[in-house]
Amino acid sequence: EVRLVESGGGLVQPGGSLKLSCGASGFSITTTYMSWVRQAPGKGLEWVSIIYGGGATYHAGSVKGRFSISRDTSNNTVFLQMNGLSADDTAIYFCTRAAPGGLGHFDYWGRGTLVTVSS
Amino acid sequence: AIRMTQSPSSLSASIGDRVSITCRASQGVSTYLAWYQQKPGKAPKLLIFDASTLQTGVPSRFSGSGSGTDFTLTISSLESEDFATYYCQQYFTYLWAFGQGTQVQVK
Numbered sequence: 001e002v003r004l005v006e007s008g009g010g011l012v013q014p015g016g017s018l019k020l021s022c023g024a025s026g027f028s029i030t031t032t033y034m035s036w037v038r039q040a041p042g043k044g045l046e047w048v049s050i051i052y053g054g055g056a057t058y059h060a061g062s063v064k065g066r067f068s069i070s071r072d073t074s075n076n077t078v079f080l081q082m083n084g085l086s087a088d089d090t091a092i093y094f095c096t097r098a099a100p101g102g103l104g105h106f107d108y109w110g111r112g113t114l115v116t117v118s119s
Numbered sequence: 120a121i122r123m124t125q126s127p128s129s130l131s132a133s134i135g136d137r138v139s140i141t142c143r144a145s146q147g148v149s150t151y152l153a154w155y156q157q158k159p160g161k162a163p164k165l166l167i168f169d170a171s172t173l174q175t176g177v178p179s180r181f182s183g184s185g186s187g188t189d190f191t192l193t194i195s196s197l198e199s200e201d202f203a204t205y206y207c208q209q210y211f212t213y214l215w216a217f218g219q220g221t222q223v224q225v226k
Contacts, residue, residue: 035215037163045155045163045206047215058213061120094162104210105153105168112162 002026002108004095009113012085020080020113022095029053029071033098034078035106036069038091038115048093049080063089085117121145121209125218131226136197140221142190142207151211154183154192157220158203166205167192197223 008020022034035050049059049069057069066084071077078095092112099107122145132138142152150170155163165174167183170190180195194201202225207218 037217044220045157045208045217047208047217050213050215060214098210099168103151103169104215105165105208106155106163107165107168107174109162109164 002097004097004108004110006093006095006110006113009093009115011116011118013119014086014117016085016117017081017083018085018115020082020093020095020115022078022080022110024076024078024095024097027097027100028073029076029078029097030073032100033104034069034071035096035098036078036080037094037096037106037109038089039094039112040088040091043091046091050098051078082115085115087117089115090117091115120214121148121212121216123207123209123216123218125205125207125221127221128219129222129224131224132197133226134197134199136226138194138197138201138223140192140205140207140223142185142192142218144188144190144209144211147187148209148211150186151209152183152185152190153208153210154181155206155208156201156203157206163206194223 003025036048068081094112095110096106097108154167157163171183
């Protein structure tokens with residue numbers, strides 16, 4: 001059974017840093033793309049970052065230079081390092097999986113972890 | 120970056136109604152388009168991918184159509200569990216993007 005479990009969210013001050021983790025089970029993260037999608041309170045979905053099976057990474061313009069996606073293949077875990085946080089980064093952060101063999105649609109989502117940026 | 124625009128932003132409907140939601144891309148995305156359903160406090164759920172392919176386990180009252188820049192999600196006969204927010208998403212480019220969402224409410 002495929003499972004994605006996020007952790008690492010919490011309250012952080014403006015300008016601070018936080019590292020989110022996504023533990024995956026039921027498949028290998030190297031066989032597909034893994035991505036982070038966020039949702040600010042009462043708002044829509046915003047794609048944040050993606051890491052391809054081969055390791056290439058891309059980030060949305062709103063977080064480029066501040067956020068970094070990475071992975072630990074031995075522990076089947078994906079990370080999102082977030083630096084220079086501002087109130088605009090307050091959101092639930094979902095870990096998602098692109099369907100293996102698919103073209104990029106996200107077939108599994110975690111339950112999300114809440115990041116609150118406030119002083 | 121490709122921008123996705125959904126219409127309407129919200130709609131009111133009754134059980135049994137046929138409901139259609141439109142998604143327009145700022146440039147062509149072929150059929151690299153998915154639809155998701157999200158209920159309050161829950162993660163989004165994949166309904167349709169590649170513009171018209173129904174995800175396993177999704178009821179057949181959901182259907183998708185379109186290619187290029189214009190896409191439609193249709194619910195043929197609305198059921199109570201379908202009241203939710205729906206999002207389209209393009210994956211034609213490596214900068215994935217979602218529409219702003221369409222909330223389907225009880226009339």
